[in-house]
Structure formats: structure tokens, C-alpha cells
Amino acid sequence: MAKDTKDLERMIGKVPKFFKELAEKDPQMHEMVMKLEGHVWDDGALTRKTKKLIAIAIAASLRDQHATRAQLAGAKSLGISRNEVEEALRVAFLLAGMPAYVYGKAQLDEVMPE
Amino acid sequence: MAKDTKDLERMIGKVPKFFKELAEKDPQMHEMVMKLEGHVWDDGALTRKTKKLIAIAIAASLRDQHATRAQLAGAKSLGISRNEVEEALRVAFLLAGMPAYVYGKAQLDEVMPE
Amino acid sequence: MAKDTKDLERMIGKVPKFFKELAEKDPQMHEMVMKLEGHVWDDGALTRKTKKLIAIAIAASLRDQHATRAQLAGAKSLGISRNEVEEALRVAFLLAGMPAYVYGKAQLDEVMPE
Amino acid sequence: MAKDTKDLERMIGKVPKFFKELAEKDPQMHEMVMKLEGHVWDDGALTRKTKKLIAIAIAASLRDQHATRAQLAGAKSLGISRNEVEEALRVAFLLAGMPAYVYGKAQLDEVMPE
Amino acid sequence: MAKDTKDLERMIGKVPKFFKELAEKDPQMHEMVMKLEGHVWDDGALTRKTKKLIAIAIAASLRDQHATRAQLAGAKSLGISRNEVEEALRVAFLLAGMPAYVYGKAQLDEVMPE
Amino acid sequence: MAKDTKDLERMIGKVPKFFKELAEKDPQMHEMVMKLEGHVWDDGALTRKTKKLIAIAIAASLRDQHATRAQLAGAKSLGISRNEVEEALRVAFLLAGMPAYVYGKAQLDEVMPE
Numbered sequence: 001m002a003k004d005t006k007d008l009e010r011m012i013g014k015v016p017k018f019f020k021e022l023a024e025k026d027p028q029m030h031e032m033v034m035k036l037e038g039h040v041w042d043d044g045a046l047t048r049k050t051k052k053l054i055a056i057a058i059a060a061s062l063r064d065q066h067a068t069r070a071q072l073a074g075a076k077s078l079g080i081s082r083n084e085v086e087e088a089l090r091v092a093f094l095l096a097g098m099p100a101y102v103y104g105k106a107q108l109d110e111v112m113p114e
Numbered sequence: 115m116a117k118d119t120k121d122l123e124r125m126i127g128k129v130p131k132f133f134k135e136l137a138e139k140d141p142q143m144h145e146m147v148m149k150l151e152g153h154v155w156d157d158g159a160l161t162r163k164t165k166k167l168i169a170i171a172i173a174a175s176l177r178d179q180h181a182t183r184a185q186l187a188g189a190k191s192l193g194i195s196r197n198e199v200e201e202a203l204r205v206a207f208l209l210a211g212m213p214a215y216v217y218g219k220a221q222l223d224e225v226m227p228e
Numbered sequence: 229m230a231k232d233t234k235d236l237e238r239m240i241g242k243v244p245k246f247f248k249e250l251a252e253k254d255p256q257m258h259e260m261v262m263k264l265e266g267h268v269w270d271d272g273a274l275t276r277k278t279k280k281l282i283a284i285a286i287a288a289s290l291r292d293q294h295a296t297r298a299q300l301a302g303a304k305s306l307g308i309s310r311n312e313v314e315e316a317l318r319v320a321f322l323l324a325g326m327p328a329y330v331y332g333k334a335q336l337d338e339v340m341p342e
Numbered sequence: 343m344a345k346d347t348k349d350l351e352r353m354i355g356k357v358p359k360f361f362k363e364l365a366e367k368d369p370q371m372h373e374m375v376m377k378l379e380g381h382v383w384d385d386g387a388l389t390r391k392t393k394k395l396i397a398i399a400i401a402a403s404l405r406d407q408h409a410t411r412a413q414l415a416g417a418k419s420l421g422i423s424r425n426e427v428e429e430a431l432r433v434a435f436l437l438a439g440m441p442a443y444v445y446g447k448a449q450l451d452e453v454m455p456e
Numbered sequence: 457m458a459k460d461t462k463d464l465e466r467m468i469g470k471v472p473k474f475f476k477e478l479a480e481k482d483p484q485m486h487e488m489v490m491k492l493e494g495h496v497w498d499d500g501a502l503t504r505k506t507k508k509l510i511a512i513a514i515a516a517s518l519r520d521q522h523a524t525r526a527q528l529a530g531a532k533s534l535g536i537s538r539n540e541v542e543e544a545l546r547v548a549f550l551l552a553g554m555p556a557y558v559y560g561k562a563q564l565d566e567v568m569p570e
Numbered sequence: 571m572a573k574d575t576k577d578l579e580r581m582i583g584k585v586p587k588f589f590k591e592l593a594e595k596d597p598q599m600h601e602m603v604m605k606l607e608g609h610v611w612d613d614g615a616l617t618r619k620t621k622k623l624i625a626i627a628i629a630a631s632l633r634d635q636h637a638t639r640a641q642l643a644g645a646k647s648l649g650i651s652r653n654e655v656e657e658a659l660r661v662a663f664l665l666a667g668m669p670a671y672v673y674g675k676a677q678l679d680e681v682m683p684e
Contacts, residue, residue: 492664493664496661496664500657501651501654502623502658506620507660507661509624510623510627510661511664513624514627514631517628518631518665544621544624546621547621547625547628549606550606550607550625551632551637552632
């Protein structure tokens with residue numbers, strides 16, 4: 001479990017403004033979300049980097065532009081390269097269609113320009 | 115690109131009956147699918163193993179039971195462990211809801227029993 | 229608008245058991261569904277056949293196995309060929325991923341065997 | 343298969359900027375996408391026009407605003423009328439809910455104004 | 457069934473510009489949509505308020521930003537509180553993933569500010 | 571938060587076999603899921619009954635047959651009537667298409683027969 005916002009930031013690379021507000025306005029929901037986030041991203045059989053790539057590919061596959069962008073935002077600080085994201089998006093292409101790839105890649109170009 | 119069905123089998127671990135029939139009945143479509151599959155799974159910035167975990171997580175997130183099963187079927191032969199799949203499904207939980215995790219895990223228990 | 233169940237059957241090729249029960253148990257909902265169905269399938273700028281192919285492709289893209297099967301069930305009586313369905317599913321492949329094609333085609337093989 | 347970008351443009355009516363960049367930066371992926379696109383849109387049992395209507399309806403059903411717009415962009419040059427798109431979106435209404443129709447139609451009004 | 461636009465407005469709290477245009481340009485489709493809307497929102501075993509919360513949660517779960525906003529727009533006039541929407545979005549979190557909650561809540565903040 | 575499996579059972583009406591196994595094999599994940607479930611279903615601005623109806627409607631809208639069935643399984647013990655589920659599914663019809671209604675209702679007939 002993530003101990004606090006700072007700890008979560010260290011783990012996933014970036015904490016959206018959303019979580020900061022949640023901590024103030026709904027501490028119980030915030031604690032639960034922190035626990036879930038921590039449990040998902042914690043070190044384990046997979047590295048955080050691999051999990052992040054999975055998250056980006058799922059978000060793109062669901063056509064969830066906000067989540068794709070939010071997940072991409074934390075990718076760079078975890079040492080994820082453009083090529084790695086691009087290959088994760090190819091899997092999204094195969095499983096969820098070309099648009100998942102095209103717009104995942106368009107957002108990659110914005111968030112992690114060459 | 116995958117050279118033939120055998121080559122694809124070596125790469126992704128299992129080739130569904132579907133592709134064998136496609137090769138006979140619709141060689142042009144089969145060739146295109148082989149090319150796409152090969153391009154997605156080919157060695158690159160990510161390992162095949164990582165790509166397989168991404169594919170499993172996407173399929174579970176889309177509530178695509180057949181694709182989840184099909185992707186899981188090839189996981190073992192790539193040396194993917196139950197723990198690795200379980201952690202990939204946790205990301206699906208976070209991004210796509212608990213049912214993606216629950217039924218992904220149920221299928222994991224069937225395809226890769228402890 | 230479809231006048232009655234028989235008229236709807238003539239238009240879309242097959243009326244699932246569901247609608248027959250709905251007519252008995254919830255006449256108001258049934259009337260509304262009939263009106264909507266009629267409005268969608270009625271002759272217009274597109275033929276019923278084209279609309280049916282669109283419906284099959286949408287259902288496969290949404291991984292909605294029941295709807296895919298239900299729409300396929302009515303296809304044959306509208307004079308839709310296996311090749312036409314297969315090409316509609318290719319579009320689903322491009323827009324929604326290979327699994328939409330694979331399982332759409334698997335269901336095609338069951339409902340409209342060669 | 344589409345021979346080149348120009349050939350693809352002739353077939354589907356419009357080639358997004360995305361593909362032009364892909365051709366320069368990732369020729370292998372571009373070739374694969376061209377092959378897939380060509381295979382999907384090539385003349386066959388269905389006309390390109392019918393396939394385009396299927397693509398628009400799928401994109402709207404998946405709430406994929408970018409893909410809906412991208413597919414609509416190529417519709418006019420294939421001789422597709424507003425009424426034909428509207429009827430395709432009615433099928434999306436039935437299969438995927440009213441919002442698929444409402445926002446498909448809103449985009450139609452922008453891309454193909456009366 | 458809703459008798460007219462005004463009646464529908466009284467029932468669901470807000471009628472988007474879309475329906476007003478539809479009434480002018482496609483009276484038959486408009487009548488059908490009015491009938492369906494009326495049938496869904498009419499008083500019955502569930503209150504309109506409960507149905508509205510269900511609609512908001514579905515729209516957020518489908519990552520349908522437009523529908524989420526459209527449904528939220530009518531919530532206030534039905535006497536729905538921020539807390540009620542927030543709890544409905546928690547169910548969306550559980551069933552459809554954290555992003556459904558995060559962006560549902562972001563839109564709630566815009567449409568129904570504290 | 572739910573104190574234990576029994577407490578969760580009291581709250582949502584039925585605890586799938588899945589959670590029992592999770593408690594034994596992965597206590598940390600189980601604790602986290604219990605916390606999330608408890609936070610979602612706990613008394614608040616909305617009743618558990620209303621939340622359950624929301625969950626059923628989301629699951630049907632996502633074409634998630636397992637989740638639909640799992641949520642329906644707990645509905646009866648919360649005092650939810652067939653009519654209430656049917657009206658929740660009408661909202662799913664409007665927001666997510668007729669198949670969401672048809673198969674939600676088919677599962678309702680199995681899980682809560684008249």
C-alpha cells in the first residue's frame with residue numbers, strides 16, 4: 001500500500017490533481033483509492049514499468065482518452081521509452097482495433113514528444 | 115513477420131484451430147493476419163512475454179472471454195507464471211473494474227491450474 | 229413501423245422467442261420495441277440487408293455474442309451470403325480488433341454453415 | 343492491397359495525416375497497416391460504400407469519437423449521403439444505445455453539413 | 457409516453473438542443489425517440505431520480521463523456537445531490553474501473569459545482 | 571468497510587465462491603477488495619438497493635454476463651423486485667442498446683423467476 005500521496009508519486013511517477021483534492025474532501029475514499037493503487041502498482045512478479053505499459057494499453061483499448069493520457073503522463077518518469085509504448089499499443093491494435101493504436105500514438109506524441 | 119503457422123506457434127505459444135482453417139479457406143486473409151500477428155509479437159523493445167501479459171489484460175478489460183482464454187492458452191509456453199498473470203489482471207481491475215479481474219482469474223484457474 | 233410480430237419477422241428474418249413473450253407480458257414495452265425496430269429496419273436510404281450487415285458488425289465489435297448470433301440468425305432469410313458477412317467482419321477487425329473477427333466468423337460458421 | 347498512400351486515398355477517400363507520418367517514421371508498420379486497410383476496403387462482396395457505413399456505425403457504437411470523425415471524413419468522397427449515414431446510425435442506436443446515434447449525428451452535422 | 461418536448465423536459469429535467477432540431481427535421485424519428493424516452497423515464501417501480509442515477513453511472517462506465525454530461529445536466533432539477541451522484545459513480549468504479557469514477561466526478565464538478 | 575465475508579454477505583446478499591478462495595490464497599488482495607466493496611456498498615446517500623440496481627444496469631450495459639448474473643444473484647435478498655430490475659434495464663436499453671435489455675432480462679428470468 002502507498003503510505004501517502006508522495007509515496008504514490010514515487011511509485012507511479014505522477015499523481016493527478018484529482019487525488020490531491022480527493023485527499024482533502026473525501027479522506028475515506030482517498031484512503032481506499034490509495035490502498036488499491038498501492039496494491040496494484042507495488043513491486044511484485046511484474047515491474048512497475050510493465051504494469052504501466054499494461055495500463056496504457058488497456059486505456060487505449062477502452063477508448064478512454066483521459067485514462068490513456070493520465071497513464072502516459074507517468075510513463076516517462078518510470079524510464080519507459082517511446083518504442084516500448086508504441087509496441088504496447090500494437091498489442092492494443094491487434095486486440096482492440098486500429099483506432100486504439102492511432103489515438104494512443106497521437107497522445108504519445110503529445111505527452112512524450114520525440 | 116511470421117513465416118508460417120509453425121513459426122507463429124513458436125512465437126506465441128499456441129495457434130488456434132481458427133488460423134489453420136483460415137489458411138486453407140482464405141489464404142489472402144490468412145497471410146495478412148500472419149503479417150499483423152508477426153509484426154505485433156516480433157521481438158523488439160518489449161519481450162513476447164510482456165506483450166502476452168498486455169494482451170491478456172486487454173482481453174479481460176474488454177470482457178472478451180474468448181480472447182482472454184485464447185491469450186491465456188499461449189501464456190504458459192512463454193514461461194509466464196500464474197503470479198505474473200494475476201498482477202496483470204490487477205491492472206485490469208484498476209482500469210476496467212473488478213469483474214475484469216474476477217473472471218480473468220477464473221479463466222486463469224482453468225487454463226493454468228495451480 | 230412493424231404492424232405485428234409476423235410483419236417484423238418478414239422484415240428482419242427471425243423474431244426471437246424473447247419478443248413473443250414480451251408481447252404477452254409487457255404489451256406497452258413490446259409496442260415501443262416494435263416501433264423502434266420498425267423505424268430502424270424500414271426501407272429507406274439503405275436496404276434491410278445493408279442494415280443487417282451493419283448490425284452484425286456492431287454486435288461483433290461490442291463482443292456481444294448473443295446479439296451477434298441473434299443478428300446472424302436473420303441474415304440468411306434476407307439473402308445475405310457468407311462472403312458478405314465475412315467482409316463486414318473484416319471492417320470489425322479493423323475498427324475493433326481481431327477477436328471481433330475471429331468470434332464473429334466462428335458464429336457465422338455455426339449459424340450459416342458452408 | 344493498397345499499392346501506396348495515393349491508392350489508399352483513391353479507395354477510402356481520405357488518408358489521415360497519421361498515415362503519412364507513419365510512412366516516414368515506421369515504414370514496416372506502415373506497410374502492414376496499408377496491407378490490412380487494403381484487404382478490408384478492397385472491392386469484394388460488399389462495396390466500399392457499404393463498408394464505410396459499417397465502419398461509421400461501429401465507431402459510433404464504440405463511443406470512439408476520433409474514429410467516427412475519421413470514418414465520416416472519407417464518406418462524402420465515396421458518394422455517401424447524409425440520409426445513408428443517418429440510417430446506419432439508427433442501427434447503432436438499436437444495438438448500442440441512443441448516445442451512439444446522438445453524437446454520431448452531431449459529428450455528421452459538422453463533417454457533412456446540409 | 458412523453459406528450460411533447462415540454463412534457464419530456466418536465467420529466468427528465470433538460471432537453472438537449474438535439475431533440476429540438478430532431479423534432480423539426482425528422483418528426484418520425486423524433487416521435488419514436490420521445491416514445492422510448494417517455495417509456496424509460498415514466499413513473500413506475502423506480503423513481504425518475506433513481507433512473508437518472510442509473511443513467512449517469514452507465515454513461516460513465518461506457519466512457520461516454522457526452523452522455524455523462526447530458527445525463528448530469530438534468531440531475532439537479534430532479535433534486536439529485538452531489539453526494540448521490542458520487543455514490544452512484546463509486547458503483548461505476550467497482551464495476552467499470554477507476555477512470556469511470558475519476559472523470560464522472562470531474563464532470564460532476566463542472567456541471568454541479570459545490 | 572465490510573468486517574468480514576459474513577458481513578459483506580449481509581450487505582450485498584451473496585458472496586461468490588471467488589471471494590472465499592481469495593481470502594485463503596491471497597489475504598492482502600482479499601482485504602483490499604473487501605475494503606473497496608464495503609466502501610461502495612456501505613449505507614450513505616443512496617441505499618444498498620439503489621446501488622445494486624445501478625450495478626446490474628452497468629453490468630448489462632457492458633455486456634458483462636458474469637457480472638450481470640453475479641449482481642442479480644444478490645438482488646432478491648435485498649428486497650429488489652423483478653419490476654425494479656426491469657426498469658433499471660430499460661435505462662440500459664436507452665443508454666447502451668436493446669441487447670443490454672434483452673439479455674439482462676433473460677438472466678433476470680433465470681435468477682429471479684416469476
